[in-house]
Amino acid sequence: MSHGIELEPPRAAAPPDNAVVAAATALLNKLNHGLMMASMVALVLTAFVLTYSVVSRYFFHAPTDWQDEASVFMLVGVTFFCTAYVQSQRGHIGIEALATLLPPRVNAARLFMVDLVSALFCAFFSWKSWTLFHEAWVDGQTTSSTFAPPLWIPYAMMAAGMTILTLQIVLQTLARMTNKTERAA
Amino acid sequence: MSDLTLGALYGAVTLVVMFSGMPIAFALGVVATGFMYFCMPPSSLDTITQNVYEEMASITLLSIPLFILKGAAIGKSPAGKDLYSAIHTWMHKIPGGLGIANVFACALFAAMAGSSPATCSAIGSAGIPEMRRRGYSPGFAAGIIAAGGTLGILLPPSITMILYAVAAEQSLGRLFLAGIGPGVLLVLLFAGYAVYRAHKEYKAALVIYEQGGAKSAYLEDEHFTLAQKVEMLPRVLPFLVLLIGVMIALYGGFATPSETAGLGALLALVLLAVIYGAWKPKDLSPILSSSIKESTMLLLIIGMSLFYSYVMSYLHISQSAAAWVVSLHLSKWLLLAVILLMVIVFGFFLPPVSIILMTAPIILPPLKAAGFDLIWFGIVMTVVMEMGLIHPPVGLNIFVIKNIAPDIPLKDVVWGVFPFLILMFVAVLLLCVFPSISTGLPDMIMGAK
Amino acid sequence: QNATLKISHQFPGGTVTEGDFRDRLTRMFAAEVEKRSKGSLKFEIYPGSSLMKTNAQFSAMRKGALDMSLVPLSYAGGEVPEVNIGLMPGLVTSYEQAYGWKNAEVGKELSRILNEKGIVLISWIWQAGGVASRTKPVIDPDDAKGMKIRGGSREMDLILKAAGAAVVSLPSNEIYAAMQTGAMEAALTSSTSLISFRLEEVSKALTTGRAGAYWFMFEPLMMSKAVFDRLSKDQQATIMAVGAEMEAFALNSAKADDQAVADVYAKAKAKVVDLNPAALKKWQTIARATAWKDYGERNENCAKLLKLAEKTL
Ligand code: NA
Ligand code: NA
Numbered sequence: 049m050s051h052g053i054e055l056e057p058p059r060a061a062a063p064p065d066n067a068v069v070a071a072a073t074a075l076l077n078k079l080n081h082g083l084m085m086a087s088m089v090a091l092v093l094t095a096f097v098l099t100y101s102v103v104s105r106y107f108f109h110a111p112t113d114w115q116d117e118a119s120v121f122m123l124v125g126v127t128f129f130c131t132a133y134v135q136s137q138r139g140h141i142g143i144e145a146l147a148t149l150l151p152p153r154v155n156a157a158r159l160f161m162v163d164l165v166s167a168l169f170c171a172f173f174s175w176k177s178w179t180l181f182h183e184a185w186v187d188g189q190t191t192s193s194t195f196a197p198p199l200w201i202p203y204a205m206m207a208a209g210m211t212i213l214t215l216q217i218v219l220q221t222l223a224r225m226t227n228k229t230e231r232a233a
Numbered sequence: 234m235s236d237l238t239l240g241a242l243y244g245a246v247t248l249v250v251m252f253s254g255m256p257i258a259f260a261l262g263v264v265a266t267g268f269m270y271f272c273m274p275p276s277s278l279d280t281i282t283q284n285v286y287e288e289m290a291s292i293t294l295l296s297i298p299l300f301i302l303k304g305a306a307i308g309k310s311p312a313g314k315d316l317y318s319a320i321h322t323w324m325h326k327i328p329g330g331l332g333i334a335n336v337f338a339c340a341l342f343a344a345m346a347g348s349s350p351a352t353c354s355a356i357g358s359a360g361i362p363e364m365r366r367r368g369y370s371p372g373f374a375a376g377i378i379a380a381g382g383t384l385g386i387l388l389p390p391s392i393t394m395i396l397y398a399v400a401a402e403q404s405l406g407r408l409f410l411a412g413i414g415p416g417v418l419l420v421l422l423f424a425g426y427a428v429y430r431a432h433k434e435y436k437a438a439l440v441i442y443e444q445g446g447a448k449s450a451y452l453e454d455e456h457f458t459l460a461q462k463v464e465m466l467p468r469v470l471p472f473l474v475l476l477i478g479v480m481i482a483l484y485g486g487f488a489t490p491s492e493t494a495g496l497g498a499l500l501a502l503v504l505l506a507v508i509y510g511a512w513k514p515k516d517l518s519p520i521l522s523s524s525i526k527e528s529t530m531l532l533l534i535i536g537m538s539l540f541y542s543y544v545m546s547y548l549h550i551s552q553s554a555a556a557w558v559v560s561l562h563l564s565k566w567l568l569l570a571v572i573l574l575m576v577i578v579f580g581f582f583l584p585p586v587s588i589i590l591m592t593a594p595i596i597l598p599p600l601k602a603a604g605f606d607l608i609w610f611g612i613v614m615t616v617v618m619e620m621g622l623i624h625p626p627v628g629l630n631i632f633v634i635k636n637i638a639p640d641i642p643l644k645d646v647v648w649g650v651f652p653f654l655i656l657m658f659v660a661v662l663l664l665c666v667f668p669s670i671s672t673g674l675p676d677m678i679m680g681a682k
Numbered sequence: 683q684n685a686t687l688k689i690s691h692q693f694p695g696g697t698v699t700e701g702d703f704r705d706r707l708t709r710m711f712a713a714e715v716e717k718r719s720k721g722s723l724k725f726e727i728y729p730g731s732s733l734m735k736t737n738a739q740f741s742a743m744r745k746g747a748l749d750m751s752l753v754p755l756s757y758a759g760g761e762v763p764e765v766n767i768g769l770m771p772g773l774v775t776s777y778e779q780a781y782g783w784k785n786a787e788v789g790k791e792l793s794r795i796l797n798e799k800g801i802v803l804i805s806w807i808w809q810a811g812g813v814a815s816r817t818k819p820v821i822d823p824d825d826a827k828g829m830k831i832r833g834g835s836r837e838m839d840l841i842l843k844a845a846g847a848a849v850v851s852l853p854s855n856e857i858y859a860a861m862q863t864g865a866m867e868a869a870l871t872s873s874t875s876l877i878s879f880r881l882e883e884v885s886k887a888l889t890t891g892r893a894g895a896y897w898f899m900f901e902p903l904m905m906s907k908a909v910f911d912r913l914s915k916d917q918q919a920t921i922m923a924v925g926a927e928m929e930a931f932a933l934n935s936a937k938a939d940d941q942a943v944a945d946v947y948a949k950a951k952a953k954v955v956d957l958n959p960a961a962l963k964k965w966q967t968i969a970r971a972t973a974w975k976d977y978g979e980r981n982e983n984c985a986k987l988l989k990l991a992e993k994t995l
Pocket of ligand 1: 343344345346348384385386389390391451584656
């Protein structure tokens with residue numbers, strides 16, 4: 049369980065035994081790493097943008113009206129782009145109270161079910177996000193502010209992020225199924 | 234099926250899915266989607282993603298990653314340790330001074346970080362070994378840090394207060410101010426207990442030594458020269474700059490709360506760069522990546538929780554549950570007690586973030602109807618959730634302590650936090666009797682509501 | 683056939699006889715329709731955005747996931763640009779003109795466009811608004827120069843900017859605090875919201891909309907067309923009839939709130955002023971060159987709606 053801080057430094061999970069799954073995992077890890085780098089830049093940029101809006105209003109008497117929405121878009125992007133990365137380290141917290149009580153075989157079945165249902169949900173959510181993106185793109189939807197940036201931008205980030213998350217869970221499930229020895233994926 | 238039966242089913246299914254070990258975010262989404270599929274018009278399924286987006290696309294909620302970044306910048310740099318040593322150097326002469334130093338360090342750090350486990354680990358990693366080296370019993374040392382850490386969500390900024398302000402439609406600035414009085418109260422209570430307990434342990438150690446037993450480190454004298462003391466002072470300065478700078482920006486009318494989050498994060502990074510020379514990507518990337526990981530995890534839970542409560546509201550579960558609570562015609566204070574008890578039970582298993590999001594639609598309407606000030610209640614609820622962070626079976630801060638000091642037996646930690654639980658309970662009672670402990674400061678600064 | 687319809691809105695919840703008139707209107711509407719449809723239509727009312735976020739309501743109605751809503755039409759401006767006409771500064775300046783829209787060409791055209799987008803207009807509700815200020819009253823555009831003002835909508839922000847104001851944007855639950863600290867010096871909103879935000883405690887001046895205003899907002903009671911089409915002819919007729927009957931109540935309540943807000947602010951020792959025709963004209967001139975122009979250039983529908991609306995001036 050990790051909340052608020054990292055309880056232990058992330059260990060690089062051993063690559064899956066199956067060659068195809070291992071290759072796909074390596075590829076996804078690269079993508080996740082890249083998205084994490086981009087998100088770090090976006091987070092610092094957001095802090096700059098919000099600070100700039102204060103400075104600009106008070107020192108240059110030139111209020112900005114785009115800082116809130118620009119920040120919202122960037123942070124929505126950060127959240128969804130990094131959710132697969134967090135999942136790759138099993139960083140989405142859950143109540144693991146049963147883990148120690150169940151016999152190993154039953155526990156393995158439980159973990160499999162959890163991953164399967166999570167993957168199904170995320171796949172469904174990705175699909176509906178892409179539809180939302182499509183709608184916003186076709187209708188040219190924007191937010192209703194003065195700045196009025198197009199809504200397809202955050203929707204696309206949400207859809208892409210959830211799709212990568214789905215892939216991540218599917219790969220973790222496949223790894224668990226194909227690994228020769230039982231171990232945490 | 235009546236609304237309440239449906240509500241019971243909704244709750245039961247949620248429990249089963251949560252205890253399956255599925256990550257909280259997915260579990261909430263799965264349960265909500267399932268009930269949507271069976272009990273709501275098919276077109277609802279087309280609105281899920283827009284609902285989640287609309288809920289998340291709030292600049293108030295999205296200030297969370299920035300508040301986390303500010304905390305991480307200090308917690309993961311030498312700044313946290315420096316703060317602790319500086320206070321220690323000045324306080325060690327006072328009986329129980331080391332304990333007080335730890336409580337103060339937790340409080341100061343809490344005033345910069347938004348979450349409790351972050352506070353706990355930042356101060357505890359230096360504080361617990363030091364207290365043990367100086368003879369403090371392991372349980373006592375663990376208790377101080379676990380309890381001191383909970384101040385993270387009571388003293389501003391606070392992630393859970395951000396969520397509460399959004400859910401209860403209260404001003405975040407006002408809520409932040411309302412947490413300061415009770416935070417100071419808890420600091421005093423904790424510090425007072427630390428003095429009492431240290432004195433007791435000191436005397437016990439003295440008795441053992443005089444009877445020819447081992448000499449505890451309690452009895453060793455520690456000395457710092459004045460030069461040493463003065464040299465430590467500038468190390469507290471960055472904290473004060475950050476703390477005061479952010480306060481002035483927010484309450485001086487220079488910045489909105491969300492702008493303050495950006496300003497605070499940037500200021501923290503600048504201080505790191507100037508004082509510790511940490512400005513290279515290599516230095517910053519662990520801070521940034523851990524902030525992003527934590528906030529991603531939290532925001533996904535938040536987005537899904539809000540979707541979860543949308544389904545609960547559409548199926549009229551929250552309204553029926555709230556109406557049922559009202560129909561019990563409990564007296565005002567009994568109603569409060571029942572609701573707080575519910576928060577405690579949720580606190581057995583869930584982190585404060587989820588508690589607020591899942592209970593707000595049910596508990597806020599009856600409280601409003603009973604005439605409670607929702608700012609005041611937000612603070613009381615926060616203190617009760619702080620208790621949840623250190624009480625078994627699932628107390629997040631206890632896990633943090635187990636991680637910092639794995640050799641302290643769980644039993645000692647649990648007994649160590651117990652007196653602090655009582656002190657927090659006392660604080661809740663005091664807040665009920667003297668609400669102005671909390672509301673006095675915001676009333677004074679922002680005008681009576 | 684029998685149906686239970688959900689009505690969502692963002693205003694504070696109350697009862698049929700007490701509270702925010704927009705909430706009361708939905709409750710009166712619900713009770714009357716239930717009675718006349720002999721119980722075949724029932725309603726559940728979700729006040730205070732307790733069902734979904736304000737901004738999600740319009741889209742949910744279009745998709746048939748939400749039955750009814752009472753919401754400022756212009757909130758959906760990002761999704762359907764035409765609806766921005768519902769809060770176009772200076773385009774409506776009196777209640778007489780506002781309530782004339784329904785049967786004028788502009789109203790018929792607006793109904794047609796909304797119908798195409800999957801929305802049925804049930805009750806035409808308009809509200810005037812004013813400006814609360816923590817410094818001096820904002821009457822003329824010149825008064826706004828250099829002030830930090832929250833316009834609250836794209837079009838209002840446009841005219842405020844043109845008048846030289848420093849436009850600020852922040853969520854509505856921060857308005858009070860921002861006025862208190864001075865992060866914001868003035869806010870434009872409806873009379874009813876000026877009361878419910880309790881800004882009189884932190885304001886020194888109020889400009890009312892009693893004697894005409896450039897801030898007139900259309901916040902109709904609307905229904906999802908998909909849901910409406912599923913009802914029987916009788917039920918549809920009942921809903922439309924009751925909706926129309928509610929308009930008199932809305933008009934009286936809105937006017938009463940314009941007066942009430944003046945009383946509340948006067949009691950709090952704030953300076954209460956009315957907008958004069960000359961100042962109104964100045965704002966209108968600015969709006970014509972900024973907000974109207976911007977709107978008319980959006981698409982053909984917008985240009986047409988604007989032309990028809992100008993005919994009602
Ligand atoms: Na804090
Ligand atoms: Na707990």
